[in-house]
Amino acid sequence: MSYLDVEPGAAGESLLLTTDTNATFDNQYMSSSLEEIKNEIEPSETEDSNNESISNVTTYEENSSPMSVDNEDHEDRIQDKKWALMDKHIFVLSLAGKPIYSRYGNEDKLAWLFGVMQTLVSFIQSNDDNLISISAGGINFVFSIKKPLILVAVSRKQESVQQLQNQLNYIYNQIASMLTTSKLIKIYEQRQNYDLRRLLTGVERLINHLLDFAEAEPAFLLGAVQCLSLSSSKRSNISSAIISSCSKIKNIVFAILLANNKLITLVRMKKYSLHPSDLHLIFNLVQSTESFKTVESWAPICLPRFDSSGFLYGYVSYLSEDCQACLLLLTVERDAFHTLKEAKQRIVEKLRRNNCLEAINESLAKPDVNCAESGFLEVRHYLYKSKSTAQFYQPSVSPPYNKYGQVLTDLYKRLHQGLHCSARPLKLFFERRANEAIFAWDTVGFELYIIFEPLVETGNVVAIITRLLNWMKEREDNLFHLQVPTF
Template sequence: MERDNHQEGEAQGVKICDLPRESNPPADALATSLSLLGSHMFPDPVERNNSITVNKEEPADSLPDGTAEEESLDAEPHSNQVTELETEDTESTECQNNVSTQPSDMGTEDAATDNDRSDSGEFVVTMLAKAKLEEQGIGVKGRSSPLLEAGTQEIPAFMSHRDEDVTADSWRQHRKHVFVLSEAGKPIYSRYGSEEALSSTMGVMMALVSFVQSGDNIIRSVYSDGHTVVFLQKGPLVLVCVSSSRQTEQQLRGELLYVYYQIISMLTQASISRIFEHKKNYDLRRLLAGSEKILDGLLNLVDSDPSFLLAAVHCLPIASSLRDALSQILQKAITPNLVFSILIAKNQLLTIVQEKTVIEDTRLEPADVHLLLNLIGASSAFQAGEIWTPICLPLFNPDCYFYAYISYLDPPECTVCLLLLSTDKEAFYAVAECKKKIEEAMMAQNALSLIAKVQSYSVSQVGVSDLRHFMYKPFDVPDNYRQLTQFTSPEMEAPYSSEEEKMRLLDLYRYMHSRIHSTSRPLKLIYHVAERETLLAWVTSKFELYTCFSPLVTKSCAITAITKLLRWIKKEEDRLFIRYPPKYSTTPNPSKSSRGGKSDQQDSTDNGFLSLL
């Protein structure tokens, strides 16, 4: 009897949006797996009335996920049954019980209620039950008594995220989890906790993915009260984000895409598909071992740096004369097959010079620059040497490597970094020679000390009272056609000086951004009065602008302020943006490094890595 109740309740609780009823997989099976996942990821003993919504799409057409999302948010939490399952699971003893009885229940259920249940559905449930059982086995060992729980929540400072106890509440309370797994369900990466300890959780995730897949669907997201679970499948990799950040599915998926790209930048898409074609259950951690910090760093940046949200590059504001001088220095230090020369200070772009034929073919995408900046930031612990490493720019070409020369120009401070990208694996010494030339020229012009003085600017320089912060992303910097998308933004100052406040402001911006870019109901102008500030976001054909004002500003005041701000930006344009992207020509044979010559290039650059397989 009780079991029957379960069935009904689950069917209601799990909402499968935008799908013809008959193609639905058995909802109860899905619900069970969801609750199994849920009980591990976000058991919430206090709030019992979670509503979980599954959002799926037909592979062919993309559905307006905005509407689906709103539906789910508006939906009354009418799924006590699902929650019941969840709360049961949080008690480990009861859960053991629950799990062990489940397979036997299955038979009767089948006979009684379900006639279109497929075999695979049963299999998934049994599999999930098994996985859960294992999980609990691990969990019980590590679980402390409720009385001690308060003490165990604090993670000792010396412990890295990787050593975290994945059964602890503190682990569950992370704002944003990211998991990467292979199609075979093998764990590849987890932002917090070790992949081994999470292998059964990831197994459950994979089971969800493949279960929905078996109905010719793609699982996109799962909504519960406090969390959003977003799935992204990319080739043989599955990326999952479990977030309580209130970001939209679209934004979270964008972030997962960055994680995917970062993995591609280390291994290339071609080699990943090759590996998994060859061996389905390959443990990709073998190749990614040691790169976890790069992914960790990326996720921290994604959370704290609006460049990722805006998909634009933030360059350091400097006098255009200095920027031009630096560009000229880079322009003169060339060697065959050099394609990009990038100068970075304080993790922001100073200037970028590009090979002429390359840039005629393709533009350098902001995401690729973000990945490069992250790589540099994450690998700067040992800064004295000159680094030579293969790197793929996934948006430029996901299947080939560039060879990156990375060296700091100002040891031991290590704030000014030179990055030279070549297509020639053997070019290290030639490229190192370029660095020597650049170093000498910079010395001669005293450029390093000038760069050292460069600072980001304060919003007070704009001279608009009430304006606290802004982000401005132009679409049409003159002469910037097919160029890097950039944005400019002042330092975050009081009241946004603490980490929490910075994050709060960024969250507000993320909210504004999601409204502007909503797929169902995009907005052009939003005036949003928040609790402690007033925000105005505005998108036109020429720019995208987000501003933050003090709470007492009036609407007309804000509009005037924006007019002033736009005028100020126009005036400062030369300083705030890289306006005249310099070029050089290093390829006597244009096919050598351009996309046209991709195929031969691929062979020559990829060789070393083929030997991996």
């Protein structure tokens, strides 16, 4: 049986870039989209000015070079069982071993540990090799060297090396979004032992939220984005309101409207697209910044997969007090705040006239149906990803997983690893367990992950999947963003 005619969410042209989120990329060989958009820009204007200039880096006095801590403090840290028994630790350090970030604990008190990690990486590199992972005692130690930084994950959770490396990629990108990779490289070219924490005010909060966010949201695992359920006509009206209000504004690159970690619409400049991982960073920024709800904001934002060498400038504002959807207007012009503020006011007026604010509120207030409500009694939960559009859909979570979300997350990680194992990837995965039966399927057009009732009959699985695909296909205009609006 062919499923080519029932691939929900498929489209010939995608709103988002559909390259593999887990794939590594080398910023050195990326073209500069910012220079293409505004090719008259002076070099000094492409450098960031949000914290301090690179020329000031060398004026700092370094207060800590190679680690030296007394034995008493060392022993206190070793004996801190609460810290040592955390399920997952994340560390970021410079190539010189300078502490930058630790998910738990104080970086300065952990200087000895950062020194051990740096020594391990250096020893392996001295033998013309790279340290990727170490497994010992049920713990995975995963390393990612992204010059000039070293990122390390230490996990007891049921996560593969590839999944942990993907998380480290996100953390690196989160840091780059604050500084740009160009500035990171220049800083350490001038001072290898520089304490990067001086420049990363606020980034710890973003990284902490990102790690929690990634645990709860399957979007990070799938490399895709979920859309707010709206009729195609309302979504089109929303996009049209943004286009008509912004199309005459010089050098506006992206307009993004989102709510509740879901995309409502994305309007983009022709020729340029967003990668899902960049959109995830935007979601994380909005979700973790309460001040956006009360204050119109203007901030430089580097989107590493779009252009890691410089900043876009973002106008960020919620639509209104009676509609908690957040609008971001991204431009290469650093002095366009008032112009974009006026555009936002025009957008809100048009959305209000077309009853779009009410439609957004109604969708936000009404949760997605669960599997039982949509007629799939044998299915507890599922994730469906359309590869051609980098979008996914999931129903609302119902018992027993509404109280045990981590169990559901671990099941999906197991299925995802089965399909994406670098050594031996599978196309089909089915496993009957004591509490559930789990299934995964990787096709040319989509990925499907399903958690079944434990006693589901194997012979009925194909029929259930067929009904499920058809159910989503009938509703794809509401569940997916299939249009590609441009300025």
